[in-house]
Amino acid sequence: MRYVVRRLLFLFPTLFGMLVVVFMLLHITPGDPVEMLLDTDREFIPQEQIDAIRKDLGLDRPLHEQFIRYVGKVIQGDLGNSYRSKRPVLEHVKLNMVQTAHLALAGIFMSILIGIPAGIISAVKPNTIIDYVTLTISMIGLCAPTFWLGILALYVFAFQLKVFPMMGDGTGGGPLAILRHLALPATVIGAHSAALLGRLTRSSMLDALNQDYIRTAHSKGLSSRVVVVRHALRNAAIPVTAAAGTMFAYLLTGSVVVEMVFSRKGLGWLMVTAINGRDFPLVQGLILVFGSIIILSNLVTDLVIGAIDPRVSHD
């Protein structure tokens, strides 16, 4: 318990640090958020007007003052309003969170579906043709550029074969529609971490298979299937669980590209539009969200490992 509290307390300085980094990066980035709000493709805006907007957004104040104000608001739970849409950042996050959560969960599911069998096969039947084939397949997602794989998948399965929808998230169409819309993006994003999972499964399976108790089990005459499933797999599960934190970070990173390709209104997409539009409050808010998710998922992972592996103690 003390460990959890300590880890949770550690969350705040980390998030604060992230805010400092992002705040500084954003303000040294070339490009003026006010300019981005103006539709000057068609009209020429006088300087007074630009200054008025800048003042309105509080961007005319010294940098440290802006930062202190912002952090003060964040402590009160207010992430501010998006420059562009004028809506609260939290509303944006809430709107887009669901899509990314769906994608991440489905992605994890797909990577388990691909990665774990691949890992088991290559551990149980090492250096056979079937090992190399499954290995190669599980590596494709990791090795191909995600957007390329995504567009290829769209072209083959949505455009040519018309098995899956081309875009969107299926909101309003019931659970089945949501799943249908998830199938391709989740496979593309899940394939990315499948290789990682496969590798971990393989090495921990190999270790487990070399342990004394497995040899004992073998010598007791248990069939190798039973040995693998009952003994080895159980031990192999620990490092695989440990990879979940890393996988989650992968998934969030991948969501940036996958959401763009599959036109899913998620957090990754929101982040790219926010960076491009120099929508400072939105970028900062999203970084806080991403950071919290990654840190918390690491924590949960550690706790789960602690719960299932008696060798790990947190105190």
Place this chain on the structure above:
Amino acid sequence: MTRLSDDNLSGSILFEKPPSSAWKMRRRFLRRLLWTRKTGGIGMLIVLALIVVALGAGVLAPYDPADQDLTQRYKPPSETHLLGTDNFGRDLLCRIIWGARISLQVGVMAVAISLLVGGALGLTAGYVGGVVDQVICSVVETLMAFPFLLLALTIITVLGPGMFNIMLAIGLASVPMFARVLRAELLSAREKDYVVAATCVGASHGRIVFKHIIPNVMSSMIVLMTTRVATAVLTESSLSFLGLGIRPPTPSWGVMVAEGRAFLERAPWIALIPGAVVLVTVLGFSLLGDSLRDALDVRMR
């Protein structure tokens, strides 16, 4: 001796020292790498081929990669253009050959940057310990909480695109990972008897670090570097997709894949070949990295 800091937050890496006899060790190592699991050999082959192509680009490429011929746009593979031409009528094969040099350069330089910065941070943290360690650790933890691509994306937005900046962005985004692994390795290496012994006989810090510690963290570094080269090549293409790639006329695979995506139906070779080349390259580095990991017996979280 300084207190060994708690390792909970940065993950632990176990490291076994390879056998002592150098010759025997090398032979065993090579056998394990290339033979026991053939994927290592395949990976090695791909990477070697890549290096040969990159170094010999000037000899191998039949044309100048930037040479446009607007009368020869979208030409499918033929005798004059083995892999066809792109949307500027440039020879795709040449661009891929020259692109190997660019991609390797990006990958290697990015990794060198992260190794340099991350290594320095990790070594300092692990060796000095105490407050310095804590400060570096918290900075690294903070940076680790950023999704990798977003960090690279933000850095490149600050720096502006361009080949060097892309290397820098990818390299800097990997710094926390290097720092973390190196520090953890160092902590475990420091516990080793021979390091303790060297400290006792009064060896200088520099001597301990360079003579005893660095050789022992090398294997995990080699593994990490190999896999990060793969990541760098992929990240470069993702950044190109987001419009922040290397500038023309430099033939970059990332830009080629990103631009090719629109030609899937009209000129599929422009879309498919560079993508496949990236896939094989990354596969090569990943396989090599995995086999090195097995052969060197490095474990990482």
Place this chain on the structure above:
Amino acid sequence: MSKRFVLISVLLIVGMLVSGCAQKTAAPPAPTTAPAQPTTAPAQPTVAPTPAQPKKLVWGVAMGTNCLDPAYQTGLPDSNNLVNIYSAVVKHKPGSLTEVAPDLAERWDVSPDGLVYTFYLRSDVKWQYGYGDFTAEDVKYSWDRMLNPDTKTTGATVLKVINSIEVVDKYTVRVTLKVPTPPFLINIANTGGALIVNKKAIEERGTDYCLKPVGTGPYQVVKAETNGTVVLAASPDYFGGKPAIDEVEMRVIPEESVAVMALKAGEIDFMIVREPANIAALFKAGPDIVVNGDPQSSCSTYALWLNNTRKPFDDVRVRRALTHAIDRDTLAREATEGLVQRRADSPVPPALFAYTEDVTKYEYDPAKAKALLAEAGYPNGFKITVDSMNTAFNPIMLTIVQQYWKQVGVDLEINYLDRAAIRQHQAEGNYDITVSNPTRAEVGLILDYYKCQNFPPGPNFSLYKAPDPICDLMNAQATENDPQKRAEMIKQIQQQITNDVPNVLLWYVAEITAARSSVKGMIPNLGSWQTRFYLFDIVK
């Protein structure tokens, strides 16, 4: 499978869920304004004589909508929806960039001195969602609101010439200008900022107004999401009659090559095309797809803006040399996949008032280019950087230009920046060369890009200093009431500009749209921000 393993997996997934939701629960609830529900249910068409299926048009766009208030619109998805939700006092005559047609005003008078405009408004116009009758007060409110500094809008530039707005009677409004402005009507037809809004709705809906707008146009908003989609339904109250298409849905597709696939597969009916590679793909798509984009009716001149205050561009010979060095006809043809066949010779696009062909022309002549460079003291060329966005025609155009200039010894380095960075550089005048295609439906606004007083942060991206009499002429034409005289002045300006070549003119860029062949009634030469869906029909 081991139960324990299953348990672990479940735990894992729950863990993810918890960690995903933690942020949401930890934060206080955001204002509970459901963003997408209109207060009034979409009114059912009162008369439904057609039992046929409602016609629905889906169009794709790269960005989501932000605000459907004329004062705070921020981009193409907004402006494109705005012209369908609201009406203006006058609108463009379909197919023309230089003539206006009645919209809310049935007719109008202009005083002989060009200062007083009297608009006689329609009396049969109703606001959507039961916000009452439209009157002259609404026009006064809308424009006063735009001009009020407290509104903090950026869309009011063309209204700035207004001195006062006076309600004569319920359906007559009189507008007095500060200076004679011959293109006033075209300007208000052309800008989203001049659309007429309802005071009661804006005050009632407050911060929600952006997503729940009320207009008098042919369509009303059924659903609008922040940074997302917009669904429009035919307004039963529209004075122009019920549009042929009952529902218009805007779908956000950030990746344009996916939008192209969706169009080909029939998932969307209409899209705006930006990337030349996709234009190429659509041209090859067969009879199901129609690509629109008539360069003859373009109101946009694509150019490389050379910084005239920097060496070597301070020498007119260098600027001429660089123009001679490019085969701009081939460039235009190849970069646009044959959509545009000819280069631009005049800074004024051909569809605009007072365009002339009678200007200095620069043919492709690399030998002459080399000679001019040598004469200017650069026999071995020089190295120069261009700042550009990595979108639309820029990459293909620059890559080809790079090759042409290399042949005369000029080494062009391409510096891709994103939109925000480019904007900042342009506002500072900090670049060797920048790329821009001013898109203006009025010639006076095109000339803003060459005016002596408009140095950055103004739009004179070339930092071009025209001879004094021409500077004066550029200002004088804006208030010249006699069309003949004004045309003559603008012609003279074009001749001077082409003689001084402050920028390398490339070609006239048309807005390119693509649609399923079942979509009828598209008028290609309206700018994309003026896609009027009530002119469309779907005939299967």
